[in-house]
Amino acid sequence: MPLYFFRIRNGRYSGASEHGIELADHNAAWQELTSSCADMVGGICRKLGRDTQWEMELLDERKQPVFRICLVADSLNNGGSKPTTGQSRRPRAEHS
Template sequence: MSSYFFKISHGKFAGVSDSAFDLVDRDAAWAEMTKVCGDMAASICRGLKPKSDWQMEFLDESRKPVFRIRLVAETLD
């Protein structure tokens, strides 16, 4: 088992989680990250401003990023 932590870059949940997620392997870590991010997606998108971005990282036990998901809002005019 390995421990992982969430890190969110913007918004009311910004920062690194205090609680670790103990997961079997990297596949389980990716599945957990996409599940949590998916659960938050609607709320994140409603609060996203033009020309901004939001990102979530999953950190390993040494707090090194393992995975990152980013949402980028761009204006194209």
């Protein structure tokens, strides 16, 4: 079975894991990534600063990204005043 590794960008646990996990295929890898992110996202959101980004990737055996989930915190206004029109950011799912 293929070996996969997690990598986190930003925050307390930044870096790539040294211990891989065996998963049957990319579908199982996606399920593992989304399940792991779901378990962590509450704690991440509570500590995420303004205008920052948190990412979790699943890497293959060659340590190349297979999937990535990003959590982005953007300020959508100017100095605390009302939001400027046309400056919304739509969330997007990414995968490599």
